[in-house]
Amino acid sequence: MTAVPIRDDQRQSSPQVEAAILEAARDLLAAGGVDGLSMRQVAEQVGVSATAIYHYFEGKQDLVNRVVLQAFERFGSYLQNAMESHPEGSVARVSALGEAYLRFALENQAYFRVLFSIQPKDPAVFEEVPEGGGFHLLRKAVSDAIEAGTIRNASGSPGTCEGVTIPKHPDLISMYLWSTAHGLVTLALCGASDRCECGGVPSVIDLYRSFIPLIAEGITARPVGREEPEKRGEQT
């Protein structure tokens, strides 16, 4: 169906049309992912012909990228919000960040899917993301916690944080925490986590909460007596 001709007095000016396109694209993207977004559908929803979009965007990929950029901003403020309700330097703040990460992903699945679709997308997209799309928040929270002494310094050997208090690279711990939360929610979203009942833990959030003691204290047996934990061998 061709778009109904727009009378001049209701013809939208360019920035409004662009915004309307972005909004329509966002809805379609959130509803059905990249495949669910079609130029013609966007156009129809805006009340404009499909090719008009090409006046504002270079193509579908560009349109998607722009929406993703907006989504990252929303994602960032969502995380920030969740973080600020816990004291600076606390482990609670770090773990709340993780929980918010999960919650956002679960509540905006199609959105999240697009954000982190395992595609070799333009690195430019990520580069334009303001402040790393939440990663800087995590990094900050981890840094604060290290400084507050609630999280150990990754740069040192286990326990050698006695004299040395300078956190060299909280990036490592941040990346580690990011991986865990992201992996969990990713597996959950593709249905893979159903393979593991995990003793009847029902929701992904609960599963994540069950991870926390493991993350905090590690998984190796710390024997009450004195038992040599077996060393990791080196392999190819």
Place this chain on the structure above:
Amino acid sequence: MTAVPIRDDQRQSSPQVEAAILEAARDLLAAGGVDGLSMRQVAEQVGVSATAIYHYFEGKQDLVNRVVLQAFERFGSYLQNAMESHPEGSVARVSALGEAYLRFALENQAYFRVLFSIQPKDPAVFEEVPEGGGFHLLRKAVSDAIEAGTIRNASGSPGTCEGVTIPKHPDLISMYLWSTAHGLVTLALCGASDRCECGGVPSVIDLYRSFIPLIAEGITARPVGREEPEKRGEQT
């Protein structure tokens, strides 16, 4: 281009055609993901018309599912192979499993992408995966390690977390390890991990190796009291 008519004597029998279709689909899928697989291209590669495929498969989704199933099997044996070179019950076996997971994902990116694309795919696909597509391997390795005393039993973790009873199954630790490895490689594949330099750790594999002490011993700062003095053997 229409397919050249097949003379009777060179007309392939059904199972061979089906296998050829699967093979062509696998190649296209590995090369360009789901979008890179087109029925017409598959057909042309096999030397048959596009619609002939519908005699063996219900449609594109079904074809993809079948390839994914095969891929999971290959994935499983890849993991098994990597695992078996380490003693049963050792932490080394567990961590080798993780490394193999990463390696497979990095070496077969498009493949891996399809396996774990964040799509709400038919749960049936996962259900048909023999023995859980590697998860049972991880579970077994973790169970053995717990039994051998090298990995602590999750049930022994301190109390309950926020009212949630912590499952005592090795499933929890397995799921946790799976999440971490999967999250890392997933973030790497979509380019997100480039945001974190992590102290100059170059490759994903090295990054994973840096995780291992964290996974083993946790991230919370422990009182300076007890720690193994003879550590610090492994360097990436």
Place this chain on the structure above:
DNA sequence: TTCGTAGATTAACACTGTTAGGTTAACGCT
């Protein structure tokens, strides 16, 4: 008045997955 241009249009191209309907060839049965 004329020109340039922003904004939008229609028509078309080359794809896509999928369906409908038809054409063989081979097999089993009477």
Place this chain on the structure above:
DNA sequence: AGCGTTAACCTAACAGTGTTAATCTACGAA
């Protein structure tokens, strides 16, 4: 031998996709 059935495959077509080319229209400036 003749009949019916079915597996295997075909062509043609449909509805949809992203994208390009060429065109039209209104508006502001010279």
